[in-house]
Amino acid sequence: MIDALKKPNLPQDGYMIQSYIRVEEAAHRVGRTLHKLDNTTLGDHVIADVEAELAAVEHAERGDLSGRAKQSCTPLPRRRLPTAVNAANDLFREQPLGSAKLLHEVDPAAAAVAAAHWLQAAADITADIAECDPSEVVVEADDIEALAVETPTRVLERLESGETPREVVLDLIRTAMTAAEGRIADPDSLPDVIADARRWAAQSRPGEEDPLATIQPRISLLDPLRPAHDLLEDLLDGIHGCRLLYHEYAEHDDDDETDEDIDEAESDELTERLDTEFDAAVRAEAEAKQDRLL
Structure with missing residues (x-):
């Protein structure tokens, strides 16, 4: 992933290689954006932040939830x-x-x-x-x-x-x-979700101070x-x-x-x-x- 940020796949002769791995392709897209911006300082900051995030995930999967790893919300592997x-x-x-x-x-x-x-x-x-x-x-x-x-x-x-x-x-x-x-994940629940959303919309009032905004259906x-x-x-x-x-x-x-x-x-x-x-x-x-x- 870090390599994709540093050296993303770029268009050549009207064609561009794209990865079938969604996360890897997302990294290439970010890399292409950084390449286009051509800002070394910004690129270094983004890469450093991604490296810190990946390290935090590794710590969390080892059971160490200190520091940045506290934000981890991905369940542990089933065996652990x-x-x-x-x-x-x-x-x-x-x-x-x-x-x-x-x-x-x-x-x-x-x-x-x-x-x-x-x-x-x-x-x-x-x-x-x-x-x-x-x-x-x-x-x-x-x-x-x-x-x-x-x-x-x-x-x-x-x-x-x-x-x-x-x-x-x-x-x-x-x-x-x-x-x-x-x-x-559950298409059968959609009718209830839509019905709740319509009820909420019928009761809601415009404006940032609307207390109903906090109970909008998800x-x-x-x-x-x-x-x-x-x-x-x-x-x-x-x-x-x-x-x-x-x-x-x-x-x-x-x-x-x-x-x-x-x-x-x-x-x-x-x-x-x-x-x-x-x-x-x-x-x-x-x-x-x-x-x-x-």
């Missing part, structure tokens, strides 16, 4: 995914709600697989106390605090149908990456530019939503005291106790269903 999932699963054992380490120290696709497993465990525990279907937990919690609802709910529905966390996560990421290439459930990270963040939000709903119902199970009777110190103590109970219950459920990660 289980090891990374186990590492992420260990981090969830420490903190069932998730931690910053999941976002910065583990491959995001592997972390999302583990997050889907722990979201399912949290939803099952919360659904029991809230007396609702596990796939409805995040929707219910959204009434308490604004959450990312669509993605965690879609994941929970697919997990309930019998798919594994790995199958669901890799399929969602693959679909988003297909959208990033300008292609449609062709992909995940951000095509960073699908694994986007999925991981939404799944962590879903686990947080399970905690919120668990607290809501657990607190109302105590009929001896009303909210007005509890002072700040007692409220903090109750929150800490419920957090401890929630974490323990989710850990136990996740461990009991550990075979879902295999």
Whole structure:
């Protein structure tokens, strides 16, 4: 690729050699543009930036997500995914709600697989106390605090149908990456996407300050530019939503005291106790269903 930037295929006698490898041909096109601009300084900067990006990808594939490699969103090779999932699963054992380490120290696709497993465990525990279907937990919690609802709910529905966390996560990421290439992974979903887009267009108002602009329907459930990270963040939000709903119902199970009777110190103590109970219950459920990660 670097050679293509430095010495691109140029037109000769009205003809030009083109590569059948899409990425390589893209590099030749950039190289031809740099050749036409004839700016040595600009060319050196572009080549240096591409070299740094390629090095970051190599670091990420070796499991080193430091520096520029943090932006990597491409799933690990399948043969190495289980090891990374186990590492992420260990981090969830420490903190069932998730931690910053999941976002910065583990491959995001592997972390999302583990997050889907722990979201399912949290939803099952919360659904029991809230007396609702596990796939409805995040929707219910959204009434308490604004959450990312669509993605965690879609994941929970697919997990309930019998798919594994790995199958669901890799399929969602693959679909988003297909959208990033300008292609449609699921043509059957187009009628719903078009209908949503038309509803949005009918409600939208012109102007940069239009709040509806942030909810414009997308062709992909995940951000095509960073699908694994986007999925991981939404799944962590879903686990947080399970905690919120668990607290809501657990607190109302105590009929001896009303909210007005509890002072700040007692409220903090109750929150800490419920957090401890929630974490323990989710850990136990996740461990009991550990075979879902295999």
